Amino acid sequence: MTxxxxxxxxxxxxxxxxxxxxxxxxxxxxxxxxxxxVLFLLLVVAPILVAFYASAFRWNGFGGLPTNFIGLDNFTxxxxxxIFAQDLWHLLVLVLFSVVVQLPFSLAIxxxxxxxxxxxxxxxxxxxxxxxxxxxxxxxxxxxxLSPGSGLANHILSVFGIESEWLAxxxxxxxxxxxxxxWKYFGFHxxxxxxxxxxxPNELIEAAQIDxxxxxxxxxxxxxxxxxxTIRISVFLSVIYTIQLFDLVWILTQGGPSHSSETMxxxxxxxxxxxxxxxxxxAISVVMFLLSLVFALVYQRLVMRRDLAGxxxxxxxxx
Amino acid sequence: MMRRKKSTPRxxxxxxxxxxxxxxxxxxxxxxxxxxxxFKPTNELSQxxxxxxxxxxxxxxxxxxxxxxxxxxxWNSTFIAVLTTVLTVGVSALAGFVFARFAFRGRxxxxxxxxxxxxxxxxxxxxxxxxxxxxxxxxGNPFGVILTQAAFGLxxxxxxxxxxxxxxxxxxxxxxxxxxxxxxxFFWRILLPMARPAIATVSVLALVGSWNQFMLPLVVFNEExxxxxxxxxxxxxGQYASDTARILAYLVLAMLPALGFYAVAERHLxxxxxxxxxxx
Numbered sequence: 360m361t362x363x364x365x366x367x368x369x370x371x372x373x374x375x376x377x378x379x380x381x382x383x384x385x386x387x388x389x390x391x392x393x394x395x396x397v398l399f400l401l402l403v404v405a406p407i408l409v410a411f412y413a414s415a416f417r418w419n420g421f422g423g424l425p426t427n428f429i430g431l432d433n434f435t436x437x438x439x440x441x442i443f444a445q446d447l448w449h450l451l452v453l454v455l456f457s458v459v460v461q462l463p464f465s466l467a468i469x470x471x472x473x474x475x476x477x478x479x480x481x482x483x484x485x486x487x488x489x490x491x492x493x494x495x496x497x498x499x500x501x502x503x504x505l506s507p508g509s510g511l512a513n514h515i516l517s518v519f520g521i522e523s524e525w526l527a528x529x530x531x532x533x534x535x536x537x538x539x540x541x542w543k544y545f546g547f548h549x550x551x552x553x554x555x556x557x558x559x560p561n562e563l564i565e566a567a568q569i570d571x572x573x574x575x576x577x578x579x580x581x582x583x584x585x586x587x588x589t590i591r592i593s594v595f596l597s598v599i600y601t602i603q604l605f606d607l608v609w610i611l612t613q614g615g616p617s618h619s620s621e622t623m624x625x626x627x628x629x630x631x632x633x634x635x636x637x638x639x640x641x642a643i644s645v646v647m648f649l650l651s652l653v654f655a656l657v658y659q660r661l662v663m664r665r666d667l668a669g670x671x672x673x674x675x676x677x678x
Numbered sequence: 679m680m681r682r683k684k685s686t687p688r689x690x691x692x693x694x695x696x697x698x699x700x701x702x703x704x705x706x707x708x709x710x711x712x713x714x715x716x717f718k719p720t721n722e723l724s725q726x727x728x729x730x731x732x733x734x735x736x737x738x739x740x741x742x743x744x745x746x747x748x749x750x751x752x753w754n755s756t757f758i759a760v761l762t763t764v765l766t767v768g769v770s771a772l773a774g775f776v777f778a779r780f781a782f783r784g785r786x787x788x789x790x791x792x793x794x795x796x797x798x799x800x801x802x803x804x805x806x807x808x809x810x811x812x813x814x815x816x817x818g819n820p821f822g823v824i825l826t827q828a829a830f831g832l833x834x835x836x837x838x839x840x841x842x843x844x845x846x847x848x849x850x851x852x853x854x855x856x857x858x859x860x861x862x863x864f865f866w867r868i869l870l871p872m873a874r875p876a877i878a879t880v881s882v883l884a885l886v887g888s889w890n891q892f893m894l895p896l897v898v899f900n901e902e903x904x905x906x907x908x909x910x911x912x913x914x915x916g917q918y919a920s921d922t923a924r925i926l927a928y929l930v931l932a933m934l935p936a937l938g939f940y941a942v943a944e945r946h947l948x949x950x951x952x953x954x955x956x957x958x
Contacts, residue, residue: 391776395832403830404795482702486701493889511711
């Protein structure tokens with residue numbers, strides 16, 4: 360996304376300052392750029408390249424670089440496993456849930472808090488608050504609330520005659536996980552939508568109302584299309600986040616019961632750190648990377664293409 | 679949607695309030711449950727999870743506050759978060775300055791390299807980072823976490839700061855140069871002070887990111903003495919698995935710094951986190 364924002368503006372170079380033209384110019388550039396470059400190459404670029412390299416070896420992570428080359432065997436082995444198929448399925452389920460339930464819910468709340476109702480500033484502050492808490496705090500809190508037997512969820516729902524094992528039951532673990540994700544992240548998407556809504560001139564909406572459009576029609580034909588770019592960004596963020604989902608799952612279920620809530624990152628950590636099969640785990644990392652990359656490229660090309668003229672930049676314009 | 683004060687008939691907003699209250703309850707009941715639960719003995723908690731405690735028992739909270747490990751984790755988290763922020767913002771500001779105000783061959787190439795860094799999910803690199811930190815002898819060392827977090831924070835921070843630095847007119851720079859300012863003097867004495875809002879935004883991003891980071895400390899720290907709060911919470915839950923009320927007390931106390939920061943810097947935090955992510 361960002362490369363695209365910065366692309367067009369990169370053409371017009373600011374005039375270099377007079378004093379920066381002399382001999383010392385390159386020294387200055389090098390000295391200023393070097394710390395960032397070293398840090399970035401060493402701890403971001405190199406590890407990713409190593410992950411690619413290691414994915415072609417059988418390697419326990421010890422003793423210098425790996426030597427036991429096995430080509431694409433790690434990948435063919437991975438693609439045959441039941442667990443990896445489940446990881447992909449869970450990714451798909453969570454993305455679908457997010458796009459069909461969580462984001463529309465966030466959008467509805469954003470529209471609600473865009474009305475002139477008393478206390479809306481307070482509502483916004485409260486709804487965003489879970490996003491500020493760490494995944495670990497959220498995860499531990501909800502593992503207690505959803506604990507079978509004495510947890511708060513069963514206590515409240517027993518009024519309606521509902522009782523469940525929640526995270527301990529393969530049938531309910533994914534909806535439970537999704538519930539926790541919604542609790543933590545809907546306020547974030549709500550804030551993005553509110554910011555996007557504020558970029559729509561009120562005159563447009565008022566004009567529609569003067570022409571006799573109902574609230575729903577105004578929303579459907581004016582607000583929603585104009586929020587398109589914002590919505591597409593929030594879908595993008597949601598998918599990219601879900602591909603690498605780890606913390607919440609690790610705390611809530613460790614991927615269980617019997618892999619029924621496992622994600623790719625959990626599988627990767629499991630093989631890499633618990634079983635020291637770093638080569639095989641690296642293959643999972645590479646798949647995660649390629650999935651993110653392909654999704655980002657395809658999505659930007661097909662879905663966000665027409666937004667790049669103004670919408671994305673106006674979101675970041677304040678800063 | 680109706681901003682005008684006159685001419686729109688006053689609508690009944692009660693249904694809207696009802697919805698907002700239900701959503702508010704969904705958000706806030708878990709937190710209230712934790713706060714009140716911390717004041718109960720665990721056996722009372724399972725029978726009466728939501729009501730007020732029969733007697734307000736403060737032992738759960740005071741035990742945590744009296745424990746050495748809680749304060750140590752708080753200190754470790756703070757130390758790592760502050761140093762990560764200083765390093766990320768400092769290094770990014772230097773690079774952002776060069777990217778914003780110098781024209782040189784290869785500039786766009788380098789800049790594109792950094793922006794591509796936004797696409798690298800952290801989880802992808804965690805195994806090689808572990809191997810790398812081990813070979814540097816940085817496992818168990820807070821700087822293993824700090825340096826790595828800073829490296830992954832660079833792309834977004836550089837992009838935001840560069841954008842802001844560019845928006846400062848060239849005349850300001852020329853005036854400073856004419857008055858005898860060196861490039862670094864201009865950067866340090868003029869550009870950075872002018873960029874205070876952008877610096878605040880990226881600092882908030884780095885600080886919160888580091889404070890909540892779990893995966894990296896999880897693989898880097900073995901020794902209990904270096905644990906950050908998220909690691910400590912996870913461990914505490916394992917240790918007192920059956921003592922729910924005590925875990926709740928720990929959770930509430932661990933929440934306080936983040937919520938307190940949110941209460942103080944709400945505007946920056948919301949602006950920084952939402953705009954930061956949409957920029958990425």
